[in-house]
Amino acid sequence: MINRPVFIALDFPDGNTALNFLEPFKKIDKKPAIKVGMELFYAEGLDFVRDLRQKGFDIFLDLKLYDIPNTVGHAVANIAKLDVQYLTLHAAGGTKMMTAAVANKGQNLKILAVTQLTSFSEADVQEISQSTVTLVENVLHLAKMADNAGVDGTISSPLEAGMIQANTQSDFLTITPGIRLAGDNANDQKRVTTPAKAKQLGATGLVVGRSITKASDPVAAYQQVLNEWSR
Numbered sequence: 001m002i003n004r005p006v007f008i009a010l011d012f013p014d015g016n017t018a019l020n021f022l023e024p025f026k027k028i029d030k031k032p033a034i035k036v037g038m039e040l041f042y043a044e045g046l047d048f049v050r051d052l053r054q055k056g057f058d059i060f061l062d063l064k065l066y067d068i069p070n071t072v073g074h075a076v077a078n079i080a081k082l083d084v085q086y087l088t089l090h091a092a093g094g095t096k097m098m099t100a101a102v103a104n105k106g107q108n109l110k111i112l113a114v115t116q117l118t119s120f121s122e123a124d125v126q127e128i129s130q131s132t133v134t135l136v137e138n139v140l141h142l143a144k145m146a147d148n149a150g151v152d153g154t155i156s157s158p159l160e161a162g163m164i165q166a167n168t169q170s171d172f173l174t175i176t177p178g179i180r181l182a183g184d185n186a187n188d189q190k191r192v193t194t195p196a197k198a199k200q201l202g203a204t205g206l207v208v209g210r211s212i213t214k215a216s217d218p219v220a221a222y223q224q225v226l227n228e229w230s231r
């Protein structure tokens with residue numbers, strides 16, 4: 001298992017595009033850890049994930065499961081056979097759903113619970129909620145639920161990582177998307193910061209997509225992220 005991972009989000013339309021993107025990374029010492037999300041997974045499926053694993057990549061499968069406990073439990077049991085390292089579900093699926101996932105994950109898979117998507121602002125949360133609970137309060141509530149359910153960590157904005165760390169077990173992971181190199185466009189993300197700041201704020205791992213994948217030199221952008229992260 002990788003310590004303090006930096007995952008490159010392979011948000012590409014198909015496997016060939018993803019593999020072509022990864023080609024120049026062969027010139028660096030260590031293979032990057034990669035995240036396969038819905039776009040690539042729904043294009044290429046399980047066999048592609050198995051191929052990537054066979055090529056030696058550490059894999060974060062970002063499927064954001066959300067269903068009844070029985071269904072999620074059995075889905076996790078199948079995913080655990082793939083030998084991927086991380087899998088996401090939505091904390092909003094509730095304690096029973098998360099407990100079912102944890103019971104079926106086996107020894108090597110880590111389950112991460114998405115709190116509030118980093119594309120959400122306070123106004124976006126209010127749009128889907130009828131309560132007066134703020135975004136940050138909701139993130140904390142969901143993170144505590146996830147910790148109590150035995151999940152390995154959360155997905156949140158780096159802006160909430162310190163708060164989550166302070167309120168969960170000491171080995172709880174706070175993996176954070178919503179990362180941009182200084183000057184890059186936030187695009188659809190609302191709660192963003194730089195890799196250096198995410199580290200200061202208590203993130204234990206990063207997910208970085210477009211700041212690397214859309215960079216004119218993706219390998220250089222990845223190395224910049226690693227430099228900030230390891231400083």
Ligand SMILES: O=c1ccn([C@@H]2O[C@H](COP(=O)(O)O)[C@@H](O)[C@H]2O)c(=O)[nH]1
Nearest residue numbers: 009037116117118177178207208209210
């Ligand atoms: O709250 C969340 C959960 C998951 N993601 C995923 O991370 C990457 C981020 O991509 P960028 O290009 O760096 O914005 C993407 O795959 C999302 O599906 C997230 O952004 N926020």
